Amino acid sequence: MLLFKPSLLSLALAAAGASVSAYAADEVDTTATADENIEVIQVTGIRRSLQESQSLKMSSSSIVEAISAEDIGKLPDVSIAESLARLPGVSAQRLDGRANVISIRGMGPDxxxxxxxxxxxxxxxxNRGVEFDQYPxxxxxxxxxxxxxxxxxxxxxxGGTVDMQTISPLTHGExxxxxxxxxxxNDLGALNAxxxxxxxxxxxxxxDQFADDTIGIALGYARMMSPNQEERWQAWGYPEDSAGNSVLGGAKPFVRSSELERDGVLAVFEYAPNDFxxxxxxxxxxxxxxxQRLRGIEIPAAWGANGGVExxxxxNGLVTEGVIRGxxxxxxxxxxxxxxxxxxxxxxxxFQINDNWNVEADIGLSKAERTDIGMESYSGTGRGTGVGAVDDLGFKYNGDGSYNFTHNLDYSDPNVIKLGDPLGWGSPIDANTQDGFINKPEIEDELKSFRLAAEYVFDSSAIRSIKFGVNYTEREKTKLDKxxxxxxKGYDGSDPNYVMTVPEQYILGATSLDFFGMGNVLSYDSLAFYNDGNYIETDVADVDASRAVNSWDVSEDVTTAFVMATLDTDVYDIPLTGNFGIQAVQTDQSSNGTASTLENGQLVTNANFDSASYTEWLPSFNLGFxxxxxxxxRVSAARTLTRSRMDQMNANIGYNYEENPTTGVNWTGNAGNTxxxxxxxxxxxxxxENYFSDQGYFALAVFYKDLENYTYKQTSFIDFTDIVPPQNPTDNPIGSFEQWQNGQGGYVQGIEASFSMDFGMWASVLEGFGTVLSGSYNESExxxxxxxxxTTLPGLSEKTFNATVYYENSGFEARVSSRYRSDFLGEVTAISLTRQNVNVKAETVVDAQIGYDFSESGIDALYGLSVLFQVNNLTNEPFTSYTGDDARHVRDYQNYGRNFMLGANYKF
Structure with a gap:
């Protein structure tokens, strides 16, 4: 028995399609449809979204958070990740100015x-983490x-499971x-030419619905062409000078202009010929x-400047002003x-076989493919160091992590800045021959699933039902890293000082770097120059042993048998609902990779394969009193599982020989671990959880996660004699070897609070005003x-806060939302499109919107029309990462500007 009764409005929302998830649709009380003559007041917009989300939360047997669309095709935010980041205990990391991946309860995307x-x-x-900006x-x-x-x-x-749900056309009912x-x-303007x-x-x-509401269809199409601009200050690092002060090692400031284009298609077909x-x-x-187009400069400072830093x-131990000589x-x-x-x-x-037995069969296919191009094109005053013109650059620390410069050369003059290898960054063919670089990684991921389940519903019992079944998935992920x-092509080595003037047909208008004082830089269409065949390409994998082991494929076959009982009873006159059950998860995993080494200066590669199998038992219970x-x-306990990163499970093994007279360790190796x-x-x-109205509740939750293990890169010293032939009989055969291993565990614990209120319940003068607040505190060891x-867990912010204040009445709608997260360890793109963990500074992102629904205007011709104006990143919050413990040692300072949107929606 359940004494707690949601209101008619909440029940109507639940019955109108608010099934808690594809797993737990039966948890919603469908008795709301018993009396079709009950009149329910229609609520739309923000309040409808909040009420349906609250209905989902309180009708679930698990601890969940939910987001519901305000209307068809209208979630509360412009992206799913931004909406998720407003939920208690959930935070998002921004990529290129947009929310991209999320952390739940301090646990990162992994x-x-x-x-x-x-x-x-x-x-x-x-890896496995879903990038939510892929989903319109x-x-x-x-x-x-x-x-x-x-x-x-x-x-x-x-950390948690995020279930995105599409609409059910038959449940929608009209x-x-x-x-x-x-x-x-974007208010930064077009930064790049x-x-x-x-x-x-x-x-x-x-x-729509057809055939006496036995057939339903839902079709949708969404297209986005979104601009994105960025002013980025990026530092190489901060070495110490002779006096022990930190000084700028070098910098790579640039401006980025992006055009994000996305097309999404949805189709749902539903058929229910009878009740069975x-x-x-x-x-x-x-x-x-x-x-994306990125234009800027690389500035050698303490690392590389001919005259050093004055x-x-x-x-406080940081050189904040000075001159970079030469x-x-x-x-x-x-x-x-x-x-x-x-x-x-x-x-x-x-299938409903009878009043007691139900059977479900589900088949799924999910595929993802990605191709990247990361191209770098270099130009300067000469080929190699000590050849071309040099500059004395003044610099000053701005206090926010960025620097401002003064200069003497005109870096936009094509007669001064020419194509070549200004600093001699690579020599695959000969010295000073790296005039550019291009990465072309490809990812393919395919996941097939089949689930067969049966449920027996008891006529009268404390155990309401028992559900059992089996789920089978096959997954294969492949990375080809080129x-x-x-x-x-004009550089054949006969003229070691050869540089090339950028052909006129590729030159664009100059790009301004005034945001840090360097004026204009030469801008040209480097990708068109590359596509027209103006470069000789040398495959890195032919000359670099480490690159030869960057490609891999990983396969997983997972069979999960499960059984779960749902409860509905009284314990000492206290209504109790919930569930308890167990999963048996059997996994077969394997990987095809490469073993590579240098033998007598030549790169030698061989195919490598590895596999493993294991079974884990995962009990769980959720009780609601x-x-x-x-x-x-609610009281819950479970043993949970998250699979290791696929890019760490590869079967690649790389060995390298380089004479090191200082340490005497000449052999080094590294490997993935299947x-x-x-x-x-x-x-x-x-x-x-205290639900005091249809649109008002208070919730307080505490959690503790006892991590049984963690993955880390282990370094050990081994005898290389039996692995590769010795390069020199007198060499020390002992070398260092790194490999990912399962290590010790630890804990993550935290507390969360959330509060939602419609102020109109207290006074009629406040009708339409409301707020949603939440906060969390996490810690780990x-x-x-x-x-x-x-060690620091990636994605864990100690503190997160979210606040939304809104007004919605008589068709008018206004809302201001902010989300805060404290410092955390984030994952960003590094050299050669690899991933790197860096410290990210605390940030507060504020968004606002205002709109009007003409359905409330009384003008029949405008019924169904609404208009909306939005501003994202209203306070122009930067994204800042830093190295080490000194927040002044900024690695990246990214200024995105504000995005303004004006639009209209029409529904009939």
Whole structure:
């Protein structure tokens, strides 16, 4: 028995499609449809979204958070990741100015899993983490975040599971046509020559029912052409001078202009000919292109300046003002381009055999493909160091992590700045022959799934039902990592000082670097220059042993048997609902890789294969006690599993020989590890939830995750004699070897609070005003080995806060939202498009919007029309990362500007 009764409005929302997830649709009380004559007041916009999300939260047997669309094709934010980042205990990391990946309860993207309609998703990421900007928010109906799993959640993870859900056309129950369009502009302007600061978003949706409401269809299409601008200050590092003061080692400031183009398609077909059978096919496709132009300069300072750095001011151990003497500056015209496609197809069938037995069969396919181009084109005053003109550059620390410069040369003059290898960065053919570089990695990820489950419903019992079944998935992910040194075709070595004037047909208008004082730089279409065949390409894998082991494929076959009982009873007159169950997860994993080494100066590679198998048992329970009317105390415990990073599970082994007279260790090696076991944790949760109105609740939760293990890179010293032939009989055969290993564990613990209120419940004069607030505090201690110092978990912010204040009444809508997260360890792109963990500074991102729904105007001709104006990053919050413990040692300072959007939606 459950004494807690949601209001008619909440029940109507739940019955109108607010099933908690594809796993737990049966948790929603469908008795709301019993009386079809009950009149329910229609609520739209922000309040509808909040009420439906609250209904989802309180009707779930697990601890969850939820986001619901305000209307068809209209989630509360412009991206899914930004909406998720407003939930208690959830935070997002920005990439190129947009929210991209998320952390749940301090656990980074590696510890979270994303599903679509309950099916795990393949990822364009190098690892498993889903990049949520691949999914147009206009095509999703709701998103549910599982903080505690149950035995029927097939894609559980230690951090949590994010289930994105599309609409059910039969549950929607009416014909609907909706269209939306928005113009978009960035206030930094078009920073790069040839770029644009304006774009648009558009979407169209159609939902209908046929054949006496036994057939339903939902079709949707969304297109985005979004501009993105960035002023970036990037430092090489901060070595110490002779006096022990930190000084700028070098810098790479630039401006980036991007055009993000995305097309998304949704199709849902649903057929329910009777009360005993229902089938649904859903298809989701996204094509994503991110075209970036980056222009700037490389400035050698303490590392590389001919005359070194002359300090004129030092503050607290940092050189904050000075002159870089004899600087040889490299002008960069770079291109980053990503083409990605994601496809998800599912077929779900439900059979009700009789009043007691139900059977479900589900088949799914998820595929993702990604191709990147990361091109660097170099130019300067000469080929190699000590050849061309040099400059004395003054610099001054700005206090926010960036620097301002003064200069003497004109870096936009094509008669001064010419194509070549200004600093001699590489010599695959001969000295000073790296005139550019291009990376061309490719990712393919395919995940197939099949689930068969049965449920027995008891007529009268404390155990309401038992559900059991099996789920099988096959996943294969492949990375082909190609890179090439670029040398101008005109450089044959006969003239060691050869440089090339940029041909006129490739020159663009100058790009301004005034944001840090360097004036204009030469701008040219480097990708067109490359595509026209002006470079000689040298495959890095032919000359660099480490590059030869960057490509891999990893396969996983996972069979999960599960059983779960749901409860509905009383304990000492306290209503109790919930579930308890167990999963048996059997995994076979394997990898094809490469073993490479240098023998007598020649690169030698061989195929390498490795495999492993294991079984893990994952029990769980979720109990909800209605301790008072509309007040629930939830208690949960589970053993959870997150699979290791796929880029660490590869079977690659690389060996390298380089004479090192200082250490005497000449041999080095590194390897992936297909034998890696998953991260495992025992987690415990307690949550108190008080629902005091349809749109008002208070929740307080505490959690503790006891991590059984962690993955770290282990360094050991081994005898290389039996691995590779000795280069020199007198050499020391002992060398260092690095490999990913399962290590010691630790814990993550935290507390979360959330509060939602419609102020109109207190006074009529406040009708339409409301707020949503949440905050969390997390801490962790994780050790790689028993004797090691605690390590920082990627993605963990100690503090996060979210606040939204809104007004919605008589068609008018206004909202201001902010999200804060304290410092954290983030993952960013490093050299050769590799991934690197860096410290990210705390940030507060504020968004605002205002709109009007003409359906409230009384003008019949405008019924269904609404207009909206939005500003993202209202306070122009930068993204800043730093090295070491001194926050002044900024690695990256990224200024994105504000994005303005004006648009309209129409529904009938």
């Amino acid at each position: 510890f979270t899993t994303a599903t679509l309609n309950g099916r795990e998703q393949a990822s364009v990421n190098d 928010s206009e095509l999703l109906n709701r998103v549910v975040v599982y903080k505690t799993p149950d035995a029927t959640v097939m894609a559980q993870a230690i 014909q609907t046509f909706a269209v939306g369009v928005r113009g978009e502009m 040839g770029s644009s600061d304006s774009g648009y978003r558009g979407s169209i949706s159609y939902i 059978y229902q089938t649904k096919v859903d298809l989701y496709y996204s094509k994503f292109t991110d075209d 300090a004129t001011k030092i503050e 600087a040889e500056v490299v002008v960069r015209n770079d291109v980053n381009k990503r083409d990605a496609e994601s496809l998800s197809v599912g077929w779900n069938n439900k 890179g090439y040194f670029l040398t101008l 209605e301790v008072a009317e509309s007040q629930i105390l 034998q890696l076991r998953p991260w495992l944790a025992r987690q415990y949760d307690i949550s108190y 994780v050790k790689e080995t028993a004797d090691s110092e605690p």
